[in-house]
Amino acid sequence: MGVHGKQRSCAALLSSGLVALLAGGAVLAFARQRSGETRAQSTLNEARMQAIVRSSMEAIITIDEAQRIVIFNPTAEKLFRCATEDALGAPLSRFIPERFREAHARHVAQFGITGVSDRQMGRQLVLFGLRADGEEFPIEASISQIDDGSGKLYTVMLRDVTGRVKADEALRRSREELRELSANLQNVREEEKTRIARELHDDLGQQLTALKMDLSSVEAALGEKTRPVSEIVGQLRDMRRLVDSTVASVRRIAADQRPIMLDDLGLLPAIDWLADDFTNRYGVDVERRIDAVDILFTPPAATAMFRIVQEALTNVARHADATRVTLDMRIDQRDCVLTVTDDGRGSPAPHGPRGSGKSFGLIGMRERARMLGGSVSMRTAEGEGFALTVTLPLQRVQQEEGQP
Missing domain, CATH: 3.30.565.10 (Histidine kinase-like ATPase, C-terminal domain)
Structure with a gap:
């Protein structure tokens, strides 16, 4: 990764960390409100934090111990295509594909006990969310918790990674195609060598062998002087035709590899x-x-x-x-x-x-x-x-x- 890539990654991590901190502040504000704490300055700070969370580019959802939604910011509305008033009070499982709901419930329960989660933004396997219209989509998620004395609240920060998943899949397919293409090129190269060897043996080899035999015959006839000249001349004409055929075969084999006119013309x-x-x-x-x-x-x-x-x-x-x-x-x-x-x-x-x-x-x-x-x-x-x-x-x- 280059310097600029590292800077972007650090900026993204700092941004996510800041949003997480502010989200925690907003949840704490909600917890204080739930516990009846109403100091004026605290209320002002909490209102500011909640305003920032509402404008966050990350989807933020907070649930109680019963996994009922108590905070659902505008980005979450867009992400899940669900209005806040419809989401508040609903179980979080509403936004989780059915096949993942049991595992998610176990994860939240374990996190409530141990405080340890393998879900940290950018460091875990891609999960899947469920939009209100039934469409599944890949997400990254991080989770945190706070205990206000009346119970635990869990905050989940979510990010739609559909674009990244598609890009990763396209890259994976491209690499797989290139590996297969490389292997196939090796096979094609061997097949081409086999074809050329066969043509050289069956075509050129046979023609050159025939020429050699004809030359031996002409040599013998000239030495013994037992055959008429006209017969020898006829055999020489046949040999010339065979040479022409051999030259044509050489040109055809060469052109199959790369036509000379591509370079010349x-x-x-x-x-x-x-x-x-x-x-x-x-x-x-x-x-x-x-x-x-x-x-x-x-x-x-x-x-x-x-x-x-x-x-x-x-x-x-x-x-x-x-x-x-x-x-x-x-x-x-x-x-x-x-x-x-x-x-x-x-x-x-x-x-x-x-x-x-x-x-x-x-x-x-x-x-x-x-x-x-x-x-x-x-x-x-x-x-x-x-x-x-x-x-x-x-x-x-x-x-x-x-x-x-």
Whole structure:
């Protein structure tokens, strides 16, 4: 945590501590009022404390030994969506989900005896509150007690931590996705090595072996001079065709790894090549609407966008059962927007098989976009195809003039 983070944490703790102190003063005022103590100066101080508690940003609820509510400040009204007049006199359990009520009652009873609580703001597990309309929500709580001679009063300070819980959950999911993506990348890398090794052995290896055999045959024929020259020339032509086929195989294997034109000619020609290759392989037309011809992309952005288009087309081939794909790239105000749409079968919901968080291709696209400060969104419905939109800040993807 940085210096500013520590300062904010200390400020939050001091603020909570001050509110707790003032809340204690207000409860003491209530206790004195209950016991009949009415000194003028004390009453003035107590009124001030209660005014501060009423304006507190923390929800403050005080209950008696029967766990009936005796103080319910305006923040608590907003937090639980319940008017003070409806809350006063009601059992605290009204604002606790039923499955937690028994444990809470035990905790308060134990706290009344020992004065020890594991509920301190920012230091305990997240609890759950129950709003008047039945909605559950996560809270942090701290508890204190005071004995005025007529019985104990318990004060609970509450804070809605819905935003923090959602952020923590999003961070947890992101970390889990990254771990899974990392593991999957290892598997993909090994699969790719296996595929390349198989192609080198089955394709290039067999072609080179055939060339070696042909060379041996030509060498023998020239040495023995038992075959006519025309037959040897014909065999040499076959060997040349085999060399051409071998060169084509080498280029195909190299292009599958990274097309040379991406580095030599730039992103847009590479995307054209990718679309043409996709159509040749799968028979699916790719309509291109590219309105970014004046943009010079940085090498990292060009690589990221090429891989995103490549993965999007791979998903279409694997899952869409489509007959047409539309690839749209445009400059929209300060963003570069890439959209890949197909007319395939789609998915019942964005979180279906093609939009699932477990789709490592989609996770990879999100990560590539995130590294450039962008985002990925999906739109789909069963029978209505699939649309993938990638939005990247123009300042992160455009190469300035004179920039290497």
